[in-house]
Amino acid sequence: xxEQLSCNRTRVEEELAMTAGSHQQLQQEMExxxxxxxxxxxxxxxxxFLTEAxxxxxxxxxxxxxxxxxxxxxxxxxxxxxxxxxxxxxxSKRIVEQAKLHFExxxxxxxxxxxxxxxxxxxxxxxxxxxQQLVIWEKELRHHIQGxxxxxxxxxxxYNEDIKHFINQLHLHLISICDEMGLIQKMTGVKVEEHxxxxxxxxxPVWEESAAKEKLLEHLEWMTEQLAADxxxxxxxxxxxxxxxxxxxxxxxxxxxxxxxxxxxxxxxGVRKVSNDSRISNYPVDWATSNSWSGGExxxxxxxxxxxxxSYLVEKRQxxxxxxxxxxxxxLDNPFG
Numbered sequence: 001x002x003e004q005l006s007c008n009r010t011r012v013e014e015e016l017a018m019t020a021g022s023h024q025q026l027q028q029e030m031e032x033x034x035x036x037x038x039x040x041x042x043x044x045x046x047x048x049f050l051t052e053a054x055x056x057x058x059x060x061x062x063x064x065x066x067x068x069x070x071x072x073x074x075x076x077x078x079x080x081x082x083x084x085x086x087x088x089x090x091x092s093k094r095i096v097e098q099a100k101l102h103f104e105x106x107x108x109x110x111x112x113x114x115x116x117x118x119x120x121x122x123x124x125x126x127x128x129x130x131x132q133q134l135v136i137w138e139k140e141l142r143h144h145i146q147g148x149x150x151x152x153x154x155x156x157x158x159y160n161e162d163i164k165h166f167i168n169q170l171h172l173h174l175i176s177i178c179d180e181m182g183l184i185q186k187m188t189g190v191k192v193e194e195h196x197x198x199x200x201x202x203x204x205p206v207w208e209e210s211a212a213k214e215k216l217l218e219h220l221e222w223m224t225e226q227l228a229a230d231x232x233x234x235x236x237x238x239x240x241x242x243x244x245x246x247x248x249x250x251x252x253x254x255x256x257x258x259x260x261x262x263x264x265x266x267x268x269x270g271v272r273k274v275s276n277d278s279r280i281s282n283y284p285v286d287w288a289t290s291n292s293w294s295g296g297e298x299x300x301x302x303x304x305x306x307x308x309x310x311s312y313l314v315e316k317r318q319x320x321x322x323x324x325x326x327x328x329x330x331x332l333d334n335p336f337g
């Protein structure tokens with residue numbers, strides 16, 4: 001009986017020792033997991049991986065088998081990876097914030113024609129926080145800008161067509177003036193023996209068409225820059241319309257435009273002298289030289305020009321038929337003085 005009790009006691013003591021060992025082992029495991037939980041909770045304060053927004057995923061089969069033995073190492077590696085991702089995310093956020101500030105400065109300093117669009121862009125960049133919101137907003141903004149660009153391009157094309165048409169009209173007008181000068185010269189023709197000679201010889205400037213149109217375009221751009229200056233604004237800030245109109249009329253006058261498209265080639269006027277025996281010299285002299293002629297000679301050349309201009313105006317108002325003879329009436333005040 002004593003031997004049996006002794007055996008039972010020994011067995012119980014061994015079981016108690018084993019239980020104590022197991023308890024100590026479990027206690028160590030609990031302390032390890034508690035430290036691990038405390039560490040994760042502490043790191044969660046910064047990394048925020050325990051929030052509801054984080055999507056929960058399951059461990060792989062290999063991770064499930066390794067976790068009881070390598071839990072500390074696996075959690076440490078995971079936290080380290082999360083820390084690196086967090087720092088990368090923080091750096092990206094700083095870059096985004098800097099980009100937002102830079103974009104806001106751009107919006108403030110840019111010359112927006114549409115103030116409503118400016119405010120809409122600023123509100124969008126300030127209110128959108130998540131990446132998905134920014135991506136959607138960026139697509140909408142890009143679509144809106146593309147639409148505005150299409151409208152602007154269409155308006156610019158129409159504006160360019162208008163400018164092109166206006167330049168063509170100016171160019172045709174200058175060509176027409178040169179042609180009309182030739183008609184005035186023709187109207188001063190006098191028949192000498194079997195031939196006609198013109199008392200006046202008017203030489204017009206010549207130019208290359210494409211170069212002239214380019215000069216006219218540069219002239220219009222120069223006019224635009226001039227009109228944008230503050231010198232055309234009055235003290236109350238309003239534009240001086242009279243001054244603007246006066247300068248535009250001057251800048252678009254034919255004499256001014258001729259100096260732009262042909263600065264080194266001007267109009268020249270030559271005059272042939274008419275003698276008392278109704279003869280006309282073969283070689284014309286320049287206008288300045290003709291001003292030194294005698295009074296009768298100067299009267300003769302001026303009257304020739306006057307009659308030529310009168311004939312030109314009559315032909316313009318009511319072209320005469322070629323089948324009929326030309327008739328002219330001249331009223332003179334003391335023609336023999």
